[in-house]
Amino acid sequence: MTTDPGNGGPEVPAEGGLVAEVERMTAEERAQHFAEVAEVVAPDREIQVDVGQTLLELRELTVRFGGLVALDAVSFEIRRGEILGLIGPNGAGKTTCFNAMTGVYRPSAGEVLLEDKPLGKSAKHRITQLGIARTFQNIRLFAEMTALENVVVGTDARHKTSVLGALVRSPRHHREEKEAIERAMALLEFVGIADRAADKAKNLPYGYQRRLEIARALATEPKLLCLDEPAAGFNPQEKEDLMGLIRRIRDDGYTVLLIEHDMKLVMGVTDRIVVLEFGKKIAEGLPAEIRENPAVIAAYLGVPDDDVA
Numbered sequence: 212m213t214t215d216p217g218n219g220g221p222e223v224p225a226e227g228g229l230v231a232e233v234e235r236m237t238a239e240e241r242a243q244h245f246a247e248v249a250e251v252v253a254p255d256r257e258i259q260v261d262v263g264q265t266l267l268e269l270r271e272l273t274v275r276f277g278g279l280v281a282l283d284a285v286s287f288e289i290r291r292g293e294i295l296g297l298i299g300p301n302g303a304g305k306t307t308c309f310n311a312m313t314g315v316y317r318p319s320a321g322e323v324l325l326e327d328k329p330l331g332k333s334a335k336h337r338i339t340q341l342g343i344a345r346t347f348q349n350i351r352l353f354a355e356m357t358a359l360e361n362v363v364v365g366t367d368a369r370h371k372t373s374v375l376g377a378l379v380r381s382p383r384h385h386r387e388e389k390e391a392i393e394r395a396m397a398l399l400e401f402v403g404i405a406d407r408a409a410d411k412a413k414n415l416p417y418g419y420q421r422r423l424e425i426a427r428a429l430a431t432e433p434k435l436l437c438l439d440e441p442a443a444g445f446n447p448q449e450k451e452d453l454m455g456l457i458r459r460i461r462d463d464g465y466t467v468l469l470i471e472h473d474m475k476l477v478m479g480v481t482d483r484i485v486v487l488e489f490g491k492k493i494a495e496g497l498p499a500e501i502r503e504n505p506a507v508i509a510a511y512l513g514v515p516d517d518d519v520a
């Protein structure tokens with residue numbers, strides 16, 4: 212990135228890098244800059260279904276652990292372009308649902324279809340390639356890698372040659388590497404942590420690590436982004452900020468499945484909500500409908516007040 216000294220002379224590199232450069236921008240320049248960042252971040256994938264149509268479908272999905280039925284014939288759909296909330300009390304089966312969708316667990320029965328095609332027994336990495344990305348309830352990052360490297364690894368899933376660790380350096384490899392780094396940097400900016408791009412993941416503050424996980428998932432250009440309690444451990448202001456980011460992700464063209472415990476937050480950010488309890492779907496609908504639903508209210512009784520809107 213360069214700045215124009217404004218006297219018609221040659222462009223000179225900015226001091227202090229990208230972040231300092233953004234700080235020096237006028238409000239107008241900054242808006243323009245972030246519009247460009249959003250453009251780089253937007254998914255560049257062909258998706259077979261139109262906005263509003265079913266992108267992912269769970270059909271009678273069942274997951275058993277021995278005698279425990281963690282998911283019991285659960286069916287619902289996620290429509291392209293929406294933020295779908297997946298809520299329910301502790302142990303309801305929310306994370307199990309993500310695990311069954313992303314190839315961590317094999318469903319005991321039922322199926323998951325992405326754009327009408329069954330995922331079948333696809334392995335985890337294959338499902339990432341097909342377009343489902345996720346973050347984890349307990350953060351999983353490459354602790355010894357920098358923030359930037361963690362995101363570049365995510366872009367790997369979409370490239371023909373491996374960006375990191377490739378032994379043969381072809382011209383295509385170099386081009387892809389350069390593009391991957393540029394895109395990774397844009398992603399760090401988009402999620403608001405570009406100022407710590409060069410820091411090891413393990414040295415980042417907790418909130419940055421959560422955002423870094425999201426950036427890494429976005430790096431795979433997912434058709435569907437699944438977030439498992441991304442705001443866990445955040446204070447109210449941090450939660451608000453994160454919900455703002457999730458909205459921007461949706462507005463940028465992504466489809467989001469969001470697990471979140473805080474009912475108030477879920478109501479504010481989601482387009483529709485699916486409610487699980489003891490492995491079963493007990494309700495589905497618009498946030499306003501879910502709020503009034505007697506089964507949902509009953510399921511959340513006994514949950515501390517501040518978790519219920």
Ligand SMILES: Nc1ncnc2c1ncn2[C@@H]1O[C@H](COP(=O)(O)OP(=O)(O)OP(=O)(O)O)[C@@H](O)[C@H]1O
Pocket residue numbers: 276279281299300301302303304305306307308348
């Ligand atoms: N690998 C596993 N082996 C055995 N039981 C499991 C396993 N994973 C989950 N379970 C059980 O399945 C049920 C659903 O768990 P899950 O983690 O999906 O719930 P959750 O809705 O994500 O809850 P939380 O809000 O606490 O994260 C629980 O009873 C849990 O103990």
Ligand SMILES: [Mg+2]
Pocket residue numbers: 305306307348
């Ligand atoms: Mg969970």
